[in-house]
Amino acid sequence: MPNSVNSIVLKLFTTKESLKQHLLQLKASNKTIGFVPTMGALHQGHISLIELAKQQNDVTVCSIFVNPSQFNDPKDLEKYPRTIEADTELLEQVKADILFYPGVSEIYDDNEQWHLDIGETEHLLEGEFRPGHYQGVTQVVYKLFNIVKPDTAYFGQKDYQQFLIISKMVDMLHMPVKLIMCPIKREPDGLAMSSRNIHLTADDRKHALILSKTLNWVKDNFDSHNIPALKKEAGLMISAEPGVELDYFEIANGDDLHQADKNAKTIVALVAAKVGKTRLIDNVVLK
Ligand code: PAF
Numbered sequence: 001m002p003n004s005v006n007s008i009v010l011k012l013f014t015t016k017e018s019l020k021q022h023l024l025q026l027k028a029s030n031k032t033i034g035f036v037p038t039m040g041a042l043h044q045g046h047i048s049l050i051e052l053a054k055q056q057n058d059v060t061v062c063s064i065f066v067n068p069s070q071f072n073d074p075k076d077l078e079k080y081p082r083t084i085e086a087d088t089e090l091l092e093q094v095k096a097d098i099l100f101y102p103g104v105s106e107i108y109d110d111n112e113q114w115h116l117d118i119g120e121t122e123h124l125l126e127g128e129f130r131p132g133h134y135q136g137v138t139q140v141v142y143k144l145f146n147i148v149k150p151d152t153a154y155f156g157q158k159d160y161q162q163f164l165i166i167s168k169m170v171d172m173l174h175m176p177v178k179l180i181m182c183p184i185k186r187e188p189d190g191l192a193m194s195s196r197n198i199h200l201t202a203d204d205r206k207h208a209l210i211l212s213k214t215l216n217w218v219k220d221n222f223d224s225h226n227i228p229a230l231k232k233e234a235g236l237m238i239s240a241e242p243g244v245e246l247d248y249f250e251i252a253n254g255d256d257l258h259q260a261d262k263n264a265k266t267i268v269a270l271v272a273a274k275v276g277k278t279r280l281i282d283n284v285v286l287k
Helices: 016-028 044-056 074-079 084-093 134-150 157-172 195-199 202-207 209-220 225-240
Strands: 009-013 033-038 061-064 099-100 152-156 176-182 244-253 268-274 278-285
Touching: 009 016, 009 044, 016 033, 016 061, 016 099, 016 134, 033 134, 033 244, 044 084, 044 152, 044 176, 061 084, 061 134, 061 278, 084 134, 099 134, 099 268, 134 157, 157 176, 157 278, 195 209, 195 278, 202 209, 209 244, 209 268, 209 278, 225 244
Parallel strands: 009 099, 033 061, 033 152, 061 099, 152 176
Antiparallel strands: 244 268, 268 278
């Protein structure tokens, strides 16, 4: 078969109107749309979402938008990695169909102040350490879903709490989109892949392994220890690691992130810590 028949060209859209028009035509011919919202600095975790979206849909849309409203620290927003050229290349390699890459003024009017109130889950764990973070996430994901109107949207398990909160938003607002959570992708030594790993120094990179090691230890010892003992030991393991400052280690009910007891249907261990200057999160489903 000649190459031109097989080749797929990544289509770039920077305005919501042009993207909406294009997607309307595709939907009119009954094409299903899979959507992977990202903030760029793409890694194999993102690529696994795009690959699944491609398998399950006729058209795969990826957005790259570093959303200012989900950063409570302006310095964190400023230093968030932006690697659009490498991202575009990766999207071409994986044969994504559409990249939506809007500027801030395309998504937000001046001084937008509204937010959705998703309830207490957004104030726990990450919500406690990054106040307003999930309000920014739901704000932008709501907008992106309204632009793309996907059949299915794909998120990584690494931000387990984000997935719960977006699911709650979709239920509350009866948004017609199916959500899929995809497993965490890890480096061969166990470090969870993250756009923020770019910022780790060689030393940080070694110390960061304590997070996945501790989560694995908790998983291996889940049946033989009670939850307070597991949390205590995990906290000690992480605090003993040089250069690592623990924000939280929680063993939580996987449905609402309240402290779990062993009878809960789903139990997740979640951790957040600063490694050097970089804040990392990770988690593992225990049950
Ligand atoms: O997970 C992310 O990359 C972001 O929080 C998301 C979902 C793209 C919203 O900005």
